[in-house]
Amino acid sequence: MTDLTLGRVTADRDRLLRLLQEYGVYLGVVVLFLVNTVFTPHFMSTENFRTQAVQVAPVLIVALGMALAIGSEGVDLAVGSVMALSTSLLSLYLGYGPWIAILIALVGGAVIGVANGSLIAFVGVQPIVATLALMVAGRGLALVLLPQLKDVHDPAMASLGSGDVLGVPYLVLIAAALALLVAFAVRRTTFGRQLLAIGDSRPAARLAGLPVRRVLILVYVCSGVLAAIAGVLATARLTASDPTSLGNLMELSAITAVVVGGTPLSGGRVRIGGTVAGAVLIQLLTTTLIKHDLPPSWTQIAQAAVIVLAVYAARERGKR
Amino acid sequence: MTTDVDTPVSAKSTAEEEPPGATRSERLSVLAQQHGALVTLIVAMIAASLSFDTFLTSDNLENMALSSAFLAVVALGMTFVIVTGGIDLSVGSLFALGGVLAAWGSQYGTAVALLLPLAVCGLIGLVNGLLIARSRLAPFIVTLAAMLGARGILLSVTDEGSKTYLVDKNSFFAKLGQDTVLGVGAPVWITLVLFVLGAVVLRRTRFGQYVYAVGGNEDAAALMGAPVARTKISVYTLSGLCAGLAGALNAAWLVSGVTILGSGMELEAISAVVIGGTLLTGGFGFISGSLVGVLLLKVIQNVINQIGSLDSAYQQVVSGAFLAVVVIAQTWLGRRRRVL
Numbered sequence: 001m002t003d004l005t006l007g008r009v010t011a012d013r014d015r016l017l018r019l020l021q022e023y024g025v026y027l028g029v030v031v032l033f034l035v036n037t038v039f040t041p042h043f044m045s046t047e048n049f050r051t052q053a054v055q056v057a058p059v060l061i062v063a064l065g066m067a068l069a070i071g072s073e074g075v076d077l078a079v080g081s082v083m084a085l086s087t088s089l090l091s092l093y094l095g096y097g098p099w100i101a102i103l104i105a106l107v108g109g110a111v112i113g114v115a116n117g118s119l120i121a122f123v124g125v126q127p128i129v130a131t132l133a134l135m136v137a138g139r140g141l142a143l144v145l146l147p148q149l150k151d152v153h154d155p156a157m158a159s160l161g162s163g164d165v166l167g168v169p170y171l172v173l174i175a176a177a178l179a180l181l182v183a184f185a186v187r188r189t190t191f192g193r194q195l196l197a198i199g200d201s202r203p204a205a206r207l208a209g210l211p212v213r214r215v216l217i218l219v220y221v222c223s224g225v226l227a228a229i230a231g232v233l234a235t236a237r238l239t240a241s242d243p244t245s246l247g248n249l250m251e252l253s254a255i256t257a258v259v260v261g262g263t264p265l266s267g268g269r270v271r272i273g274g275t276v277a278g279a280v281l282i283q284l285l286t287t288t289l290i291k292h293d294l295p296p297s298w299t300q301i302a303q304a305a306v307i308v309l310a311v312y313a314a315r316e317r318g319k320r
Numbered sequence: 321m322t323t324d325v326d327t328p329v330s331a332k333s334t335a336e337e338e339p340p341g342a343t344r345s346e347r348l349s350v351l352a353q354q355h356g357a358l359v360t361l362i363v364a365m366i367a368a369s370l371s372f373d374t375f376l377t378s379d380n381l382e383n384m385a386l387s388s389a390f391l392a393v394v395a396l397g398m399t400f401v402i403v404t405g406g407i408d409l410s411v412g413s414l415f416a417l418g419g420v421l422a423a424w425g426s427q428y429g430t431a432v433a434l435l436l437p438l439a440v441c442g443l444i445g446l447v448n449g450l451l452i453a454r455s456r457l458a459p460f461i462v463t464l465a466a467m468l469g470a471r472g473i474l475l476s477v478t479d480e481g482s483k484t485y486l487v488d489k490n491s492f493f494a495k496l497g498q499d500t501v502l503g504v505g506a507p508v509w510i511t512l513v514l515f516v517l518g519a520v521v522l523r524r525t526r527f528g529q530y531v532y533a534v535g536g537n538e539d540a541a542a543l544m545g546a547p548v549a550r551t552k553i554s555v556y557t558l559s560g561l562c563a564g565l566a567g568a569l570n571a572a573w574l575v576s577g578v579t580i581l582g583s584g585m586e587l588e589a590i591s592a593v594v595i596g597g598t599l600l601t602g603g604f605g606f607i608s609g610s611l612v613g614v615l616l617l618k619v620i621q622n623v624i625n626q627i628g629s630l631d632s633a634y635q636q637v638v639s640g641a642f643l644a645v646v647v648i649a650q651t652w653l654g655r656r657r658r659v660l
Binding site for chain 2: 075119123124125126128129130132133134135136138139145146180249252254257259268295296297298299303304305308311
């Protein structure tokens, strides 16, 4: 009798813990939102929401690609450099019209993605090392193309950066559309299923006859293109190309958003909803600290703590 | 990180000596892995000295030796970490943090200037190790967090990077960075001594055996009775200590703690170790190789600088491409051995 009750209590606690781990990120967003509503002056204003959403959009877009890479049991450290490369290419080719320049910028991201993917899929280099090499080389390439900051004067780019539809900025709409697209790709397409299978167990996927190499390359191309899109949008918002600092530490923020959102580093699972919430959580955390006059350095320390906590929680989930 | 299921035990043999009965091409690939970097270094140095009159001048060599010394100390700790199959991305931040703490501490004497960075960076390394070994978190994510956190602490210590701490030029601590012995800078001597110590520890002590065993096959090491967790904690602590010490020596050399240093250094250190023949999958590697790897990187950077018309951006492109080439070559050599 006692054993039975004890068993039920443990089971209840287990379920509660699992729910918390599963939906903790959403709870975190809600709590931070409420805290800010009460304690941060001018938090509840359309203007503020707009600013926050526009700031989170590029991080989210990069994080979507990162979620795919992590889902395939990899990681893409080159995303920050891809952003820098895309802003350089954009500035370089803006003379041919904004759309051609944007297209070239996205192709640049795809090329880096192919390089990453080939090193990983064909040569068998670990993702962290392959993308580390491309991270350094990519930033160098961006600086070779455009050695210093350059202002972007282009009406189309300006409207892309600051325009809106019914008060919702283009940036936010694009980010939302891409999130839906990636979520759809993961859940409903063959590519998505193959990607998860590969992330679960690469040898098993290979034995099952899945096109492992092609899927892996496609994963890193997606990540590269998404990072390039983020680079273009960030350039449009800042109306300047700054290959030195654009995308710095972006890989870190993206990995944090993905991991906090509940996608396990061990691959085989991708949670896009969680990734969106994760990106929002980091943004709210940063805002909370900055709006209460805590120095930016604290934000970094807090973000580091959040990463470790999230990974720690994920570990418990994996064990169960 | 993930363990590569395809990597056979043979590619992770704990000693670099080939097993008895190895075929000739097997021996050749081991030799290429061991001495490829050294041969490349010699060729690069000959080519550079023939191409540029300024390359073999004592000034240039001294500069290269000094700038190699700091990176080499970081790479020394990194070698231990990589041999266990791990990775430490926090060294760049710890290098910068160590430098700033040393410069701040130098006003209280040389002992504080050296012990403070060692204590703080060693502690961060210890926390890395504890999280990785005891909680079984992925090394790259833990040390990535540490990289961010240490940078945050650094900014916090320096009023968001606005404050620069200077080292008194006449203090013993500054001499440690600037004096020369027999025409060679003190940091270079210190680095050489540390490398000899490191090589002895890795090759001749029980701890070194454990480091190889953990990297070769963790489960087998545990079954053998090797203290897996303690070994991992030790290597990350060691890596933190090395990065902190390198930062302190660098601060003594520059007579100030510069906050913006060290970004990208983790990559340079990893590259040097990998170029030196240590396998990223763990279980195989040597200390001397890392020193050769550092020198090779610095010679290449120096050549790019000598060409002059190429700016530092090309340097990044070249080092990234170089790392990729080396890793491809390594994988290829490893694969040859697997086939045989």
